[in-house]
Amino acid sequence: MKNNLKLLAIPLTLLTSSLAYAAVPYQNETYPFKQPNGDTVIITLNGNTYFAEQRAANGKLVIFDEVLNGMAYAKVSDDGKTLQSTGVLVTKANAKRLARAEVGQLEQVSKTLVKEHIHTAKQNFFAETADVNAQLVEPSAISGTVKGLTIIIDFPDARGTITKGQVESFLNDLNYSEFGNAQSVRGYFRSVSGNQLDYTNTVTAYYTAKNNKAYYADSRYSSTVRSQELIKEALNWLENTQGFNFASLTTNGSKQIRGLNIFYAGASDSSWSKGLWPHMAQLSPRFCADGVCTDRYQITDMGNSLAIGTFVHESGHLITNWPDLYDYDGTSQGSVASFGVMGFGAIGDTNRFKPTRPVAPLRATAGWDTVTELNPALNANAPSGRLTHTAASNTSYKWSNPQNTQEAFYIEAIHRAGQNSEQPDQGLAIWHVDPAGNNSDEWHPYIQMEHADARRDPENNRNRGDANDLFDVNGEFSATLPNALTSKGTNSLWWNGNDSGLAISGVSDPAATISFDLGAVEPPAGEVYTGYLNNKQQAIQPNGNWFQYAGGTIKATLQGPAGADFDLKLEKWVNGAWQQVAVSESPTSNEAITYSASNGYYRFIVLSYSGAGDYLLNVNK
Template sequence: MKGKHLGKVLSVLVVASSSAFAAIPYKDQSYFFTQPNGEKVEIVLNGNTYVATQTTTSGFPVIYDEKLKGMTYAKLSENGETYISSGVLVASKTLQNKRLEATFGERKSLSREAVIEQLSKARTEFLGTSSERSAPLAIDGNVKGLTIIIDFPDLRGTISKSQVESFLNDLNYAEFGNAQSVRGYFREVSGGKLDYTNTVTAYYTAKKNKAYYADSSLSSTVRSQELISEALAWLENTQGFDFSTLTVDSSKRIRGLNVFYAGASDSSWSKGLWPHMAQLSPRFCADGVCTDRYQITDMGNSLAIGTFVHESGHLITNWPDLYDYDGSSEGSVASFGVMGFGAIGATNRFKPTPPVAPLRDKAGWDTVTELNPSINRNAPLGQVSHTSGTNTSYKWTNENNANEAFYIEAIHKSGQNSEQLDQGLAIWHVDPTGSNSDEWHPYIQMEHADGNRDPENNRNRGDSTDLFDVAGEFSDTLPNALSSKGTNAKWWSGKNSGMLIDKISDPKPTMTFNVDLVGALPIEEYRGYLDNKGQAIEPNGNWFQYAGGSISLNLEGPTGADFDLKIEKWVNSAWQQVAVSESPTSSESINYTAASGYYRVIVYSYSGAGNYLLYMTR
């Protein structure tokens, strides 16, 4: 976060659920709230489920007052650490800004410390005390989800079951302005590897009128979960639905549980029937499977696939959100990926951007070429090319940390990428230890070609100068050399990755660029032959003295044999094993952080004979 104040007014949610964990993003989204006197007032929302700005259309902060059962103008508490109700209900025309400011003071934002504290409480209650959910999943083939459609005794559904089925499952779909269906989106971005369809129920009519479930005095997970539990029991006991037909994970938990209900949310943000995703508690079990997470949203008068696709990214692939949770910035990926803000714009909600290359790789949808020659001896250095939207990508992995890497892909404003903000070469810096609440070290950082890091500095959600093109270069010092907040090819440790990308072509569907290895350790090659059960010492039958640092080894032996690899250190007048790689093949690798001392490398045959090739950097 930057400065003494955040520069925007924040109304921080503290929720009752301990199982919700994903946040739907909002951008200048208006919703209408019905006041106790029957007047409808327009509220503008920016942010996500964890932290958001709620204002009038003129920008004055508002908050829900549980005693008055309505939306009131907000003011800072005496200690400036939270917003409290002024006791004055928001009205469309009766109060003007000057009168408001004279009554409640200027529009002031919460202090940085107050927002951090309240956000921490909100996220703890959403996520629990454990870390975020497990890593992204590999997923392909046919995946079957369930979508329940619900109306109420006093509000019947106006969007038909067949319309919802088409929205979810049709391969040629254009209703409500959408460019494709949910199924069509996932088939496209997965290169045809994932076919995600949904079984759609008949309308379930809730037991009570809508106002009961939309009660804004309760967290969004209270009456929503009551409603979902009703519908699931109805499906099981009245409709005889076979839940075993749905796709489940290894723990027999349903992967895709979706709920649409008639009309608008009719609730305040984060309350009542406000759209959200959470974990159903208590869970529902039938036919040998159980519920886990769900998403619920209103249908309104039309359907747009953006939010459904974004939430499905959480449900079926475990993708994380890629924006800044605490609202102090727009994150780094910003609008360039579906798990950032790439599913909520004026056009993106009808045609969301694809998932970024690292997430496609984790899902198993991309063919990824390793460019770091210390890891891939056949790395294609020099001029290479990439075609946008082909489910291929490049990466340059940290030889000392296999989880950290740069991914490279071309993005052209065509096909699924037609709604992107820019076109050119995209570079993503991935580190699972990063935090989405730290815009300067997130899980996935976009390396902005202009070096300005506008989204991180809260200036915009991406622009037309963020992707690399003919004027761009990416190296240890370029676009800028700031060690912590710059755009460059350093690892998070501060060490040079050794990657240089230059000679980039103009943006077009297939781009070319040059990849070189610079400023990195030389790669040593050692060749030899092993008899069955034999061994060899490298380098060249000798030991070596080492001042300390990283030792990286890659071994390739004959197909059909099982060659292994280990590093030994001279300790107490004897050689002691300090690192080993023993897979059932002849391809082995070791990345070892060594202290000062004497070392040697042993290549040995567990079974089989033949030639080997050993690469070493130190």
């Protein structure tokens, strides 16, 4: 079952008004919720800020019922479009009342419907927050000393149990291990940046809220209503009572505070996305003092202990504008999966105490890596032959697209040691980067991990990375290896299907330093055919004819119009009829075929599955 059914029951206005545009991932995370009758029920959560699947201890799906003011068992609406309350609260007495058959019908909710709801919600949201979103999708370089602010808050009826000193150590100490953490937040960023970023936080004294905790944690309100009221209370207290100098904090070019963090005492005591539920958003209206203003913030509960994972992940958004690297719509686990802190590398039993490093492309945008361009078309002095890379060295290689330098392959060694000890695998990592990609398109994300086993398990929702994903022990990566498919395979083709010319072989065994052979070749020019297709039309190439081929490898790439879905087929004349021998049918108009042909007569079919426009077919024989 996809982890997205909860979104169907949420009005789109909730998502668009919350200004929450960076999501925290949840994986089998449990939280206690106190019901109106006094029962405390344990809810298991999977999902993120945009959607979440919530289940009671008996495995049944639940939803917050605003009329009953509590968690109720859920059912699918009569039209099959939303998840609704059954009107039966989750209590000890009701635990066995709902039959599992009622839960089973939820499995029939259309995946397409789910994606349509999410797409609409995100479109509306991003349209209303275009300026803020522009900051998110354009990661920025950052180094030197960065000073953030962490406000700690308790309540008249719920006093803080974690001291200010403990929070300061959690954030700033360079030798830190309390609560099971391997290092502090500051220590993490110093480590992964190669000591180029020193991120510290000023921690306030406890601010005691004006109201009891239940007022702010009221699950009848979205998470940005009472929590933002609480944050504004605390900011006004800092300004008017404490005389805090907000100008001492690091700001961006618009004089907006980069790191604004709020910790409050105890648990959230709220349903998912409600009340005081932990989240990141933009403070509206903004608070200004001493010539600077607020922008984004993160707020979370302290509970009984502190783990740096979520704080580090959200700081990646706040101070570097890194995007999330997992699939928001829940139809996959993304591509980076658990191999990076902005994927799932900051959650779970061990990763939350020792989050993984940011992947090479993100370190490069932050200015922390020395990046060597390997493509001789862009670097006349590019190294070649046998190359080496050392993990955690703040260096990386890249092979960029001369026609679109935003697109590139990044190459780095990953070794399971130190900060990376919780990685699912070790070996040579290859990342395919394209800012035109989309988080929720598992087959063309912003950063695609080139899985060495070619299974694409995270994209197919099988796992969040495993021990076969990195290249090692004579591993090979080229235009056809380890998988020749363009849309769902793993290879060095550009996203338009053209051969990048990148070829890697002879990868050494996993170790701190990995060697590999760079055997790049210039892609052949090939034969080029162009044309125009109307919707559902097809064309025969070359030029409406067939060709005779003595045998060998036939490679063909198709570039069609954006927004359409063009497909490519190769046919052979067999026993007096044309027979399909190869096909490329991705959901886009960029297709590629590699076929080992015997002697015979062949032709290509270019067809429009949907949409119309110009196309270009490149054939190499």
